[in-house]
Amino acid sequence: MRGALPPRPTSRDVAERAGVSQATVSLVLRDRWHGRVSPARAEAVRAAARELGYRPNVAARTLRLGRSRTALVVVPALTNEFFARVHAGAVRVAAGDDVGVVLYTSPLETGPARDPFASAGATLDGVLASSMAAEALAVLSGEGLPLVMLDSEPGTGAAATVNPDIAAGMRLVARHLLSLGHRRFAHVAADVDSWTFRERARVLAAELAAVRGARLVGTRRAPIGVPDGVLAAERALTAAERPTALVCDDDMLAVGACKAARRLGLRVPDDVSVTGFDDLTVATAVEPELTTVRLPGEELGAAGMRALLAALRGESPGATVLPVELVRRGSTAVPQEPAAPGAPE
Amino acid sequence: MRGALPPRPTSRDVAERAGVSQATVSLVLRDRWHGRVSPARAEAVRAAARELGYRPNVAARTLRLGRSRTALVVVPALTNEFFARVHAGAVRVAAGDDVGVVLYTSPLETGPARDPFASAGATLDGVLASSMAAEALAVLSGEGLPLVMLDSEPGTGAAATVNPDIAAGMRLVARHLLSLGHRRFAHVAADVDSWTFRERARVLAAELAAVRGARLVGTRRAPIGVPDGVLAAERALTAAERPTALVCDDDMLAVGACKAARRLGLRVPDDVSVTGFDDLTVATAVEPELTTVRLPGEELGAAGMRALLAALRGESPGATVLPVELVRRGSTAVPQEPAAPGAPE
DNA sequence: TCACGGGGGTTATACGTAACACTTCTGGAG
DNA sequence: CTCCAGAAGTGTTACGTATAACCCCCGTGA
Known part of the structure; x- marks a missing residue:
């Protein structure tokens, strides 16, 4: 594949130029030379390497060492800003420890289509996987590599788990809306079968069940995205019993809901309150700005990579839960309609 | 780094189990066995490999072959949806040709901070780089690998260039606004020194210069993002001469402009028209929806990867220009104000 | 009968690096 | 003067794979 390119210099070329053996080159450049090579020769080796533009062959080094200081990061899709943040956090921490990151994007639902390990193009030391379905997890853990899961069911055979506090997030949303006086809710749910979304549904139902008169009048599933959010919310808002609050699993869905x-002539937040999840950039781009749960995506990726690096050092990081925060903005308010059913219109 | 993991089986293990030599295993699994190995033995080898869960060692293969079927993709930041799309397109095409992709994210302005080749964790066959500053390009081309540039100055030493038709895009914007009757423009420019943004400024100026009475009353630079877009647009709109149209280099800036x-009590599009660039998801999330130039990000990545694969096969793909499209939406309209200076208020 | 061709394998080697095990040399203690 | 310790390097090997080069045996035509 490399055409008639000038061949890359090897450590042997460096050795020849510096007038030493290849072993000495390796010692010097790996910084293992103290007390074994005289400072003058060490400097000569470094100079020769610099002059030739020498760069160690990664494949040879990996083969020799049996490890690569490279981790695989698996996310469903980078076009979802949340996962782009997770990736950025993971890369930041990995870079600080001089560990490379290879990315694999895998559809949320189906799991890896192609073999993530074969297509990685690198020998891998560990895996950091985000928001995967259970079957996908099985594929990943099958390799026997240290595995850290993000935003996924705890205690599923991974070396460690790092999760945002999804339950707390949904609890904050529910209590915020309840305290504003909302009683009829609809859930605009992400049409994805993963722990994080099951958890949201579970907590929402539980919180509403705990308050007299509060009810979930409908759940609409939609693939994450604005157009599908529009469709799902339209159906929720035109149902027999109209909810006063739309709880959305994701900011994109919430934007669609708004x-x-x-389109239906309803004002947000006066006629209907809308909440999102994630606190993406879009949450403050729209008018009114979205009330949403801020999930620390960048920190999630960073904490996950820290856990993976710990696992690679032989430690057992266990499970971590990151705090989340409700960001109150303009899309939620006291419902402007007869509060009690049966009251005159 | 790999703790007490069970050692991965090698081709020699497979050979032993199948009762053949290691060479035969390699021949069979690389599909080079026709006429050299009997079908029965070939099947036995494949069975043994399956039973052991054998997976060829990527590092060893790369070392032996001197190439890795892996390309480096360099983008400024994945949290920018446009580059996430570029990446997705590149990965899609690469996967179709069984080529892996390693990602490197590099700050737009400064160029690679860490060494992209060292941190790749893989031997690389080629590089696909997007929207880089000239100095960053120099670093990348220094390695001597086939290099395809995206959205960058044509003819800068790369094997090939693939660009969206930026000039046409800005021309469409300018003519659209001019035909609506706008004459006083402000440019909300991305504060990034790269070809694509210089090109936008150049074409905008040229188009306005060609129409009597049309003028650029100001240029405000801002880092790409909503908050900075707000600041820049505020200054543009409160200047002595208020523009009727804000031409923004990016949808995020345009959202900020809206x-x-x-905030200033001006209506979009009645008091001021706003245009974006890229056609990101956010463009249809906001109200009014943005008039913008659709840049085919996914196709840009795909075409770039196709060019790179061609270059790796020894062909010379040359320069490609992808068509762009003006998407007219709600953020532009005929200006509602005295058209001619000097007319009564 | 023998040379020969080809099917069906095997042996051996190289890729570039890291590091263990050795060698050589020098200076100082005994 | 001998012996030894440590400094300063070098020779060699192995990592796992792909493939060139070789080998053996059987059938066939001369």
Whole structure:
């Protein structure tokens, strides 16, 4: 594949130029030379390497050492800003420890289509996987590499788990809306079968069940994205019993919900309150700005990579839960309608 | 780094189990066995490999072959949706040709901080780089690998260039606004020194210069992002001469511009028209939806990877220009104000 | 009968690096 | 003067794979 390129210099070329053996070159450049090579020769080796533009062959080094200081990061899709943040956090921490990151994007639902390990193009030391379905997890853990899961069911055979406190997030949303006086809710749910979304549904139902008169009048599933959010919210808002609050699993769905409300002539937040999840950039781009749960995506990726690096050192990081935060903005308010059913219109 | 993991089986293990030599295993699994190994033995080898869960060692293969079927993709930041799309397109095409992709994210302005080749964790066959500054390009081309540049100055020593038709895009924007009757423009420019943004500024200026009475009343630079877009647009809209149209280098900046207008009590598009660039998801999330130039990000990545694969096969793909499209939406309209200076208020 | 060709394998080697085990030399203690 | 310790290097090997080069045996045509 490399055409008629000038061949890359090897450590042997460096050795020849510096007038030493290849072993000495390796010692010097790996910084293992103290007390074994005289400072003058060490400097000569470094100079020769510099002059030739020498760069160690990664494949040879990996083969020799049996490890690569490279981790695989698996996320569903980078076009989802949340996962781009996770990736950025993971890369930041890995870089600080001089560990490389190879990325694999895998559809949320189906799991890896191609073999993530074969297509990685690198020998891998560990895996950091985010928001995967259980079957996908099985594929990943099958390799026997240290595995850290993000935003996934705890205690599923991974070396460690790092999760944002999803339950707390949904609890904050529910209590915020309840305290504003909302009683009829609809859940605009992400049409994805993974722990994080099951958890949201579970907690929402539990919180509403705990308050007299509060009810979930409907759940609409939609693939994450604005257009599908519009459709799902339209159906929720035109159902027999109209909810006063739309709880959305994701900011994109929430944006769709706001658009749907507007199309139906409903004002947000006066006629219907809308909440999101994630606190993406879009949450403050729209008008009104979204009330949402801030999930620390960058920190999630960073903490996950820290856990993976610890696992690679032989430690057992266990499970970590990251705090989340409710960001109150303009898309939620006291419902402007008869509060008690049966009251005159 | 790999703790007490069970050692991975090698081709020699497979050979032993199948009762053949290691060479035969390699021949069979590389599909080079026709006429050299009997079908029965070939099947036995494949069975043994399956039973052991054998997976060829990537490092050893790369070392032996001197190439890795792996390409480096360099983008400024994945949290920018446009580059996430570019990446997705590149990965899609590469996967179709059984080529892996390693990602490197590099700050737009400064170029690679860490060594992209050292941190790749893989031997690389080629490089696909997007929207890089000239100095960054120099670092990348220094390695002597086949290099394809995206959205960058044509003819800068790369094997090939693939660009969206930036000039046409800005021309469409300018003519659209001019035909609506706008004459006083401000440019909300991305504060990034790269070809693509210089090109936008150049074409905008040229188009306005070609129409009597049309003028650029100001240029405000801002880092790409909503908050900075707000600031820049606020300054543009409160300047002595208020523009009727804000031409933004990016949808994020345009969203910020819309927010700024609203804060100043100006209506979009009645009091001020706003245009974006890229057609990101956010463009249809906001109200009014953005008039913008759709840059085919996914296709850009795909075409770039196709060019790189061609270069790796020894062909010379040359320069490609991808068509762009003006998407007229709600953020532009005929200016609602005295068209001619000097007319009564 | 023998040379020969080809099917069906095997042996051996190289890729570039890291590091263990050795060698050589020098200076100082005994 | 001998012996030894340590400094300063070098020779050699192994990592796992792909493939060139070789080998053996059987059938066939001369």
